[in-house]
Amino acid sequence: xxxxxxxxxxxxPTPDTPDPATAGPAPLPAPPPExxxxxxxxxxxAPRGYGAVFAVREFRAVFAAHLLSLLGVVVSELALTVLVYxxxxxxxxxxxxxxLGMLPYLVGGTLLGGIADRYPARRVLVTCxxxxxxxxxxxxxxxxxxxxxxxxRCLVAAVSPVFTGTRMAALTDILGEGELFVLGRSLLRxxxxxxxxxxxxxxxxxxxxxxxRGAIAITVATFLCSAALLRLGTRDRPARxxxxxxxxxxxxxxxxxxxxLGHRRLRALMLLFWLPPLFVVAPEAVAAPYADEIGAGPAxxxxxxxxxxxxxxxxELYAGTALRPRTRERIVLPLAAAGLLPLAGYALAPGVAAAxxxxxxxxxxxxxxxxxxxWFVAEVPEKLRGRAMTLLTAGLMTLQGxxxxxxxxxxxxxxxxxxxxGAAVLGTLCLLVLVAxxxxxxxxxxxxxxxxDGEDRQxxxx
Numbered sequence: 044x045x046x047x048x049x050x051x052x053x054x055x056p057t058p059d060t061p062d063p064a065t066a067g068p069a070p071l072p073a074p075p076p077e078x079x080x081x082x083x084x085x086x087x088x089a090p091r092g093y094g095a096v097f098a099v100r101e102f103r104a105v106f107a108a109h110l111l112s113l114l115g116v117v118v119s120e121l122a123l124t125v126l127v128y129x130x131x132x133x134x135x136x137x138x139x140x141x142x143l144g145m146l147p148y149l150v151g152g153t154l155l156g157g158i159a160d161r162y163p164a165r166r167v168l169v170t171c172x173x174x175x176x177x178x179x180x181x182x183x184x185x186x187x188x189x190x191x192x193x194x195x196r197c198l199v200a201a202v203s204p205v206f207t208g209t210r211m212a213a214l215t216d217i218l219g220e221g222e223l224f225v226l227g228r229s230l231l232r233x234x235x236x237x238x239x240x241x242x243x244x245x246x247x248x249x250x251x252x253x254x255x256r257g258a259i260a261i262t263v264a265t266f267l268c269s270a271a272l273l274r275l276g277t278r279d280r281p282a283r284x285x286x287x288x289x290x291x292x293x294x295x296x297x298x299x300x301x302x303x304l305g306h307r308r309l310r311a312l313m314l315l316f317w318l319p320p321l322f323v324v325a326p327e328a329v330a331a332p333y334a335d336e337i338g339a340g341p342a343x344x345x346x347x348x349x350x351x352x353x354x355x356x357x358x359e360l361y362a363g364t365a366l367r368p369r370t371r372e373r374i375v376l377p378l379a380a381a382g383l384l385p386l387a388g389y390a391l392a393p394g395v396a397a398a399x400x401x402x403x404x405x406x407x408x409x410x411x412x413x414x415x416x417x418w419f420v421a422e423v424p425e426k427l428r429g430r431a432m433t434l435l436t437a438g439l440m441t442l443q444g445x446x447x448x449x450x451x452x453x454x455x456x457x458x459x460x461x462x463x464x465g466a467a468v469l470g471t472l473c474l475l476v477l478v479a480x481x482x483x484x485x486x487x488x489x490x491x492x493x494x495x496d497g498e499d500r501q502x503x504x505x
């Protein structure tokens with residue numbers, strides 16, 4: 044609830060002197076030149092592909108911290124849902140704990156995004172982990188009321204986009220802006236998808252041997268371990284940007300959002316991250332009603348819920364290991380435009396096997412993001428990168444929540460299979476328009492010639 048190719052931005056005007064065809068209403072600031080780039084892992088015996096990413100020591104620390112914090116989030120969400128239901132016997136409040144995992148993303152990503160650029164990345168990441176650990180620790184206290192539990196859940200969710208956006212921006216310092224960054228982001232996304240499959244399983248096992256508060260207590264340790272890994276395993280780098288003229292954090296965060304969304308090319312790329320998930324969540328949001336509609340049992344429901352993440356993981360691993368950077372770039376727009384079409388088959392109310400195949404294929408289309416990541420990081424000036432990526436994360440999670448809500452609302456009035464098929468058709472139409480906009484704002488082919496000629500070389504950028 045994440046994103047490669049060659050560097051499309053090489054040799055073209057920077058956003059502060061934009062091409063007239065791609066200019067937004069407000070020019071973006073030029074990136075500062077003084078930040079040091081990551082070490083160059085290239086060489087005749089250097090590992091390639093995902094192995095080259097794991098060869099970077101700092102990334103190994105980030106990867107391990109990501110795995111621990113994800114497991115902590117997933118297990119705490121499940122345990123907190125059970126705890127709230129035990130305390131209130133209210134299905135509404137129990138479901139609200141999940142909703143509160145998405146709704147505050149928009150607030151945190153928009154109003155707190157300036158933190159990602161104003162302060163050193165390592166300090167921000169460690170502080171976010173510690174804040175989450177404290178919030179979860181207070182949840183464990185027996186005297187914490189239900190209202191307090193929900194407020195604490197909101198705080199954790201509000202911190203999440205700042206943490207994720209800062210980490211995404213920090214990866215460009217650790218891995219560079221080229222192939223290593225793309226594969227590093229890919230690995231973190233694969234872990235995120237895998238956590239959906241493994242995290243709830245781990246949480247379910249814990250809840251069979253521990254009370255909900257005991258399971259939540261374990262996640263305190265995962266956040267603390269994540270903080271320790273980031274503190275000890277990554278370098279302390281300076282902040283990307285200082286507050287302009289003493290501007291307040293709120294003004295700085297909103298200014299960053301305006302600059303990103305006001306730039307035509309960046310806005311189009313941001314929407315290409317956001318729109319597919321808005322529609323692709325439809326079959327997952329109504330998986331239980333659909334299984335009931337076709338007379339399938341709980342096992343079939345589990346299959347339907349797992350199918351899309353499995354397709355995503357398999358396709359992204361293939362794209363990261365078997366496809367050349369140029370090929371990944373070429374498949375971005377076709378996959379984004381056609382990725383929802385398999386879900387149109389829901390119009391025929393398919394059985395479990397056919398529906399699972401459609402979900403796997405749709406999940407596989409998410410591999411388009413591996414090429415989109417590089418386009419995006421090449422467009423964003425360095426000192427704006429943390430805010431841009433925080434906003435990207437916030438919008439992604441918020442629109443998934445909106446998509447789930449709208450799907451559920453539509454299913455109150457129409458058959459479930461038609462709702463999913465309708466989402467696929469409507470989403471495809473929207474994406475066709477968006478793909479045309481992305482093509483219209485693409486830099487000239489000549490601007491990429493220098494990078495394409497050396498596409499197989501991993502050249503970190505400063």
